[in-house]
Amino acid sequence: MSGQIVVSGLTKMFGPVRAVHNLSFTVAPGTVTGFLGPNGAGKTTTLRCLLGLVTPTAGTATIGGLRYVDLPQPSSTVGAVLEASSFHPARSARNHLRVICTVNGYPASRADAVLDQVGLLTVADRKVRGYSTGMRQRLGLAAALLGDPGVLVLDEPANGLDPEGIAWLRAFLRRLAADGRTVLISSHVLSEVEQTVDDIVIIDKGALVRQGNLGDLASQQGSTVVVRTPDPDRLVSALGRYDHRPGIRRRDGAVMVDGLQPAEIGHLAFLEGIELHELTTERSDLEDIFFALTGEGADR
Numbered sequence: 001m002s003g004q005i006v007v008s009g010l011t012k013m014f015g016p017v018r019a020v021h022n023l024s025f026t027v028a029p030g031t032v033t034g035f036l037g038p039n040g041a042g043k044t045t046t047l048r049c050l051l052g053l054v055t056p057t058a059g060t061a062t063i064g065g066l067r068y069v070d071l072p073q074p075s076s077t078v079g080a081v082l083e084a085s086s087f088h089p090a091r092s093a094r095n096h097l098r099v100i101c102t103v104n105g106y107p108a109s110r111a112d113a114v115l116d117q118v119g120l121l122t123v124a125d126r127k128v129r130g131y132s133t134g135m136r137q138r139l140g141l142a143a144a145l146l147g148d149p150g151v152l153v154l155d156e157p158a159n160g161l162d163p164e165g166i167a168w169l170r171a172f173l174r175r176l177a178a179d180g181r182t183v184l185i186s187s188h189v190l191s192e193v194e195q196t197v198d199d200i201v202i203i204d205k206g207a208l209v210r211q212g213n214l215g216d217l218a219s220q221q222g223s224t225v226v227v228r229t230p231d232p233d234r235l236v237s238a239l240g241r242y243d244h245r246p247g248i249r250r251r252d253g254a255v256m257v258d259g260l261q262p263a264e265i266g267h268l269a270f271l272e273g274i275e276l277h278e279l280t281t282e283r284s285d286l287e288d289i290f291f292a293l294t295g296e297g298a299d300r
């Protein structure tokens, strides 16, 4: 598949720091895939390996079966926006893009085509210095789209966007995937991508934690029982002695239990003489999966 991304046994050491450790995953064309992990998990390093900006210590990262350096026409195969792109502040968006067109041999008309695509055509002659964060993000995206690539790689594209900007980005990325493009976006904030992505790849400390279809992972994860009691410590200690070793977290004063039914928790509390004020079931959303898998935010 020409637009398939395959990361295979990827490891990157920076001196003694192991940024990525034996990481393998695939990203399919026609989907938006969320590349998720807490800060420092190794997302940017992986994307930089994929884009030929750093050399892997071991393993490979390929696009359509080729490493970035071996792509015959890299900029029209893959478009990328890594961290806040730098723009010449005194240059207009149209000029900025026309310079890139000249460098890459694209017709100058591509500049206006992509400005239109990202909704910046009406402000194309304004100097970039006056652009908001959202407008700069759109301009970065426009630059990545100049070569009409089949693969898009975006590092934290929702960073600094307001809710309206996030909604726009979501619809925009969905359209690109619907056209058959491969879209890989990284984020450490799950709520930003939850409604955008089809598949997710979660990494932590450089290694793969989980990969799959978001819906499938959410249903596998099951549900969480929210328990409120005046004596949470005793409840946690009683649950810790339970045969099945349920997953236990604290959130906003409540005890969150994975792997047990409400009736089982109620019965245990009754046997231990623990007073309960709430015993409700909450479907696991992506945030809970993320916390459960990486331990981020867990308060045990």
Ligand SMILES: Nc1ncnc2c1ncn2[C@@H]1O[C@H](COP(=O)(O)OP(=O)(O)OP(=O)(O)O)[C@@H](O)[C@H]1O
Pocket: 014, 017, 018, 019, 037, 038, 039, 040, 041, 042, 043, 044, 045, 046, 188
């Ligand atoms: N050039 C470098 N030299 C040394 N260490 C590095 C370098 N680049 C990244 N690291 C380290 O590698 C680890 C992974 O960093 P990376 O930026 O890939 O994570 P990330 O998941 O993208 O995090 P964030 O969301 O904070 O950007 C971190 O411990 C980081 O400090």
